[in-house]
Amino acid sequence: xxxxxxxxxxxxxxxxxxxxxxxxxxxxxxxxxxxxxxxxxxxxxxxxxxxxxxxxxxxxxxxxxxxxxxxxxxxxxxxxxxxxxxxxxxxxxxxxxxxxxxxxxxxxxxxxxxxxxxxxxxxxxxxxxxxxxxxxxxxxxxxxxxxxxxxxxxxxxxxxxxxxxxxxxxxxxxxxxxxxxxxxxxxxxxxxxxxxxxxxxxxxxxxxxxxxxxxxxxxxxxxxxxxxxxxxxxxxxxxxxxxxxxxxxxxxxxxxxxxxxxxxxxxxxxxxxxxxxxxxxxxxxxxxxxxxxxxxxxxx
Amino acid sequence: xxxxxxxxxxxxxxxxxxxxxxxxxxxxxxxxxxxxxxxxxxxxxxxxxxxxxxxxxxxxxxxxxxxxxxxxxxxxxxxxxxxxxxxxxxxxxxxxxxxxxxxxxxxxxxxxxxxxxxxxxxxxxxxxxxxxxxxxxxxxxxxxxxxxxxxxxxxxxxxxxxxxxxxxxxxxxxxxxxxxxxxxxxxxxxxxxxxxxxxxxxxxxxxxxxxxxxxxxxxxxxxxxxxxxxxxxxxxxxxxxxxxxxxxxxxxxxxxxxxxxxxxxxxxxxxxxxx
Numbered sequence: 001x002x003x004x005x006x007x008x009x010x011x012x013x014x015x016x017x018x019x020x021x022x023x024x025x026x027x028x029x030x031x032x033x034x035x036x037x038x039x040x041x042x043x044x045x046x047x048x049x050x051x052x053x054x055x056x057x058x059x060x061x062x063x064x065x066x067x068x069x070x071x072x073x074x075x076x077x078x079x080x081x082x083x084x085x086x087x088x089x090x091x092x093x094x095x096x097x098x099x100x101x102x103x104x105x106x107x108x109x110x111x112x113x114x115x116x117x118x119x120x121x122x123x124x125x126x127x128x129x130x131x132x133x134x135x136x137x138x139x140x141x142x143x144x145x146x147x148x149x150x151x152x153x154x155x156x157x158x159x160x161x162x163x164x165x166x167x168x169x170x171x172x173x174x175x176x177x178x179x180x181x182x183x184x185x186x187x188x189x190x191x192x193x194x195x196x197x198x199x200x201x202x203x204x205x206x207x208x209x210x211x212x213x214x215x216x217x218x219x220x221x222x223x224x225x226x227x228x229x230x231x232x233x234x235x236x237x238x239x240x241x242x243x244x245x246x247x248x249x250x251x252x253x254x255x256x257x258x259x260x261x262x263x264x265x266x267x268x269x270x271x272x273x274x275x276x277x278x279x280x281x282x283x284x285x286x287x288x289x290x291x292x293x294x295x296x297x298x299x300x
Numbered sequence: 301x302x303x304x305x306x307x308x309x310x311x312x313x314x315x316x317x318x319x320x321x322x323x324x325x326x327x328x329x330x331x332x333x334x335x336x337x338x339x340x341x342x343x344x345x346x347x348x349x350x351x352x353x354x355x356x357x358x359x360x361x362x363x364x365x366x367x368x369x370x371x372x373x374x375x376x377x378x379x380x381x382x383x384x385x386x387x388x389x390x391x392x393x394x395x396x397x398x399x400x401x402x403x404x405x406x407x408x409x410x411x412x413x414x415x416x417x418x419x420x421x422x423x424x425x426x427x428x429x430x431x432x433x434x435x436x437x438x439x440x441x442x443x444x445x446x447x448x449x450x451x452x453x454x455x456x457x458x459x460x461x462x463x464x465x466x467x468x469x470x471x472x473x474x475x476x477x478x479x480x481x482x483x484x485x486x487x488x489x490x491x492x493x494x495x496x497x498x499x500x501x502x503x504x505x506x507x508x509x510x511x512x513x514x515x516x517x518x519x520x521x522x523x524x525x526x527x528x529x530x531x532x533x534x535x536x537x538x539x540x541x542x543x544x545x546x547x548x549x550x551x552x553x554x555x556x557x558x559x560x561x562x563x564x565x566x567x568x569x570x571x572x573x574x575x
Contacts, residue, residue: 014479015397018389019405022450025386029447030412033423040423051430097317105310111318113562117325120501120558120565122508124526125547128533129324132331132540140327143343158535174324182566235416238510238526244535256418263422264515276419287414291407 037280040273047267062274071250071258078165079254085166086236087229089173094180094225099214101181102188112185115178123175127242130171134158134243164244164252171239176232180225187221188214220293227290234283255279325555332356332544339541359545367521368528369550371438372507375524378442379449379506384499386446387453392487394454395461413451417511420444425515437517444512449502456568460494461487497568500561504554525550 007013041062043055066072101112118126133141134157145151157167191214199209215222237256240246246253246261253261255275263272319326331339333351359365394402394409424444425434433440464487472482488495510526517523529546537543558565 011479014483015393019393022386022390022454023405023408026409026412026447026450029424029443030415030420030451033420033427034415036423036427037419040426045426050426053430100310100317101314103307103310105307105314107311108314109566110562111314113566114318114559115321116562116566116569117322117555117558120504120554121551122510122526122554124508124510124529124533125551126324128529128543128547129328131533131535131537132544133324133327135540138340138342138344138540140344147343174321178321182569231414235414235418237416237418241510241514241530242533247535256416260418260421260511260515263425269422269426272422276422279416279419283414283416283419284411287411290414291410 034280037273037276040270041277043270045268045270045273050269058270062270063278066271066274066278071253074250075253075255075258078250078252079256081165082169082172082236082254083230083233085169086172086176086233087226089169090176090180090229091226093173094177095184097177097181098184098188101185112181116182118175118177119179123236123238124242126171126175127239130167130174130239131158131243134167134170158244159248161248161251164248165254168239168243168252171243172233172236175236175239176229179232180229183225183228184218184221187218187225190221191217223293224290227286227293230286231283231290234279234286328544328547328551332541332548334541336541355541355545356549359542360549363528363532363542363546365525365528365546365549368523368525371522372524372526375438375441375445375509375513376503376506378438379445379509380499380503382442382446383449383453383502384495387450388457388488388495389483390450391454391457392461392483392491395458396466409451409454412447413455415448417448420448421511421515424512428516434516437519438522440516441509441512444516445506445509449505453498453502456498457491457495460491460498460568463494464490493564494568497561497564500557501565501568504557507554 042058042060044058044061045055049055097112097115101108133139136142136154136156136159139157141157142151142154145155155163157163157170195213195217196209199213204212234256237260240252240254240257244252246257256279259272259275259279261272262275263269330346330348332355333353334345334348335350335352338345338349394406421444428434428440428444433443468490469482469486472486473479477485508526509524510530513524513527514530517527529543529550532539532546533543
C-alpha cells in the first residue's frame with residue numbers, strides 16, 4: 001500500500017493517475033457512445049425498449065431503410081454542396097486574406113485578429129444574423145446586390161429550394177473563414193523570407209514566387225486546413241435550425257441535421273444512429289488526413 | 301516587399317475588409333435599434349432614423365433572458381471547470397514524455413476531437429436515459445459538452461507545456477520537491493497564461509453550446525440562452541428587431557472579452573493548432 005502511495009506522489013503512478021482519470025472520462029463520454037452508436041444502428045429501437053438493453057437485432061434493415069428514403073440522395077447532394085462549397089469558399093477567401101495580411105503595414109496583426117470574432121460567437125447567433133441578412137423581401141443582402149446591379153429580382157435565399165442550401169453555405173463560409181485564415185497565416189509566417197529574396201534576385205515575378213515557393217512550402221498546412229475544414233463542416237449543426245430548419249422540403253437538409261431529426265423529431269433513434277455511422281466514415285477519413293498532415297507538429 | 305511603397309493604402313484596405321467582414325455584427329446592433337416598421341423599409345436604412353433602445357429591457361423581460369443566461373453561465377462554468385481539472389494534468393503528461401504509448405494516446409485524443417456533436421448526441425441521449433441522468437439535464441449537458449471540449453483543450457494546452465523548459469522542473473525535483481510539488485509550484489505557474497486563454501475559449505464555446513442542450517433539456521426554466529433564441533427563430537421569423545436585441549445581449553459579453561484578450565487568444569490558438 002505504501003509503495004502505491006509513494007508511486008502516486010513521486011513516480012510513474014503520478015503520470016498514470018493524471019492521464020488515467022481523463023482517459024476514463026473520455027472513454028465513458030466519447031468512446032463508449034461511439035461503439036453504442038454502431039450497436040444501435042443494427043438494432044430495432046423504439047420508445048418501448050429505449051430504456052432497456054435487450055433490443056431485437058435488426059441486421060442491415062436500418063441501413064436499407066435509410067438508403068431507400070426518397071430524400072436520401074437529395075441529402076447526400078446537399079451535404080456535398082455544403083461541405084465542398086464551405087471548404088472552397090473558406091479556403092480561397094481565407095488564403096487571399098492571409099496573403100494580404102502578410103504585407104507589412106501598421107496594425108496588420110491586430111486587424112487580422114479581429115476577424116476571428118466570427119469563430120467565438122455562438123453558432124445560433126451567427127445563424128440568426130445571417131437568417132436576417134438573407135431574408136427575401138427585407139434582407140439587406142438583396143438590397144445591396146440590387147443596389148450595385150448584380151441582380152434584378154429578389155432572391156428568396158431561404159425559401160427557394162434551389163438556393164436554400166447555399167444560404168446556409170454562405171453563412172458557414174463567413175463563420176469558418178477567419179479560422180482558415182489564421183491557420184494559413186501561421187503557415188505563411190513559417191516560410192523563410194530569404195527564399196523570397198533569393199527568388200526575387202533571380203528575377204521571379206509574384207506569381208512564380210507564389211507557385212514555386214509559397215504553395216510547395218505550405219503543402220502540409222494546406223492539407224491540415226482542408227482536412228480540418230471537412231471535419232468542422234461536418235460538425236456544423238447550429239446554422240441549420242437557425243436559418244432554414246433543413247427546408248423547404250429537405251432542399252437544405254444535410255446528413256448531420258437529418259441524423260438529429262431522425263432521433264429527436266421522429267424519435268427513431270436507430271435511424272439516427274445509422275445516419276451517424278455513415279457520416280462517421282467520412283469524418284474518420286478526414287481525421288486520418290489531418291493527423292497525417294500534422295504528425296510532426298503535434299508530436300513536437 | 302520593400303518595393304511596395306504604400307503601407308497606409310494597405311491599412312485603409314485592411315480596415316475596409318474588416319468592416320465588410322464584421323458587417324453582420326454592425327447590422328445586428330443597427331437592426332435592434334430600429335422601430336418595428338423601419339426594419340421592413342425598402343430599401344433598408346443603414347442608420348436608424350430614430351434609434352430606440354427600449355427594445356432591450358423589453359426583450360430581456362419578455363424572453364426571460366435572466367433565466368436563460370443564468371443557465372448558460374451554469375453550463376459554461378461546469379464545462380470549463382471539468383475541462384480544466386481533467387485536461388490540464390493529462391496535457392502535461394502527454395507533453396512530458398515521448399513514447400509509443402504517448403503517441404497512441406495523442407492519436408486517440410485527436411480522433412475524439414473530430415467527432416461531430418450531432419453524431420454523439422443520439423447514443424449519449426439513449427445512454428443518459430438508461431442511466432437516469434436525464435433527470436439532471438444540466439449535469440448531463442455539462443458531462444456531454446466536457447467530453448467534446450476536453451480533447452481540443454488537451455491538444456492546445458499540451459503545446460503550452462511543451463514550451464516550459466524541462467530543466468526547471470528537474471531542478472525542482474533535485475531540490476527535493478515531489479512530483480506534485482514540481483507540477484503545482486513550477487510547471488503550472490509557468491504555463492498559466494496558456495491555460496487561462498484556453499479556459500476562456502472553452503468557456504465561450506460552452507456558453508454558446510446548442511445541440512446537446514436542445515436535445516437533453518426539455519424544461520424551459522433550465523434551458524440556456526441558445527435554446528431560448530431558437531425558440532423564436534426559424535425560416536418564418538418576423539420579429540427581427542427582437543431577435544437582434546436578444547442576439548446582441550447574448551453575444552456582446554463574448555465579443556467584448558474577445559476584443560480585450562484578442563492577442564492572447566490568437567496566440568494561444570495558433571501555437572498548438574499548427575506550426
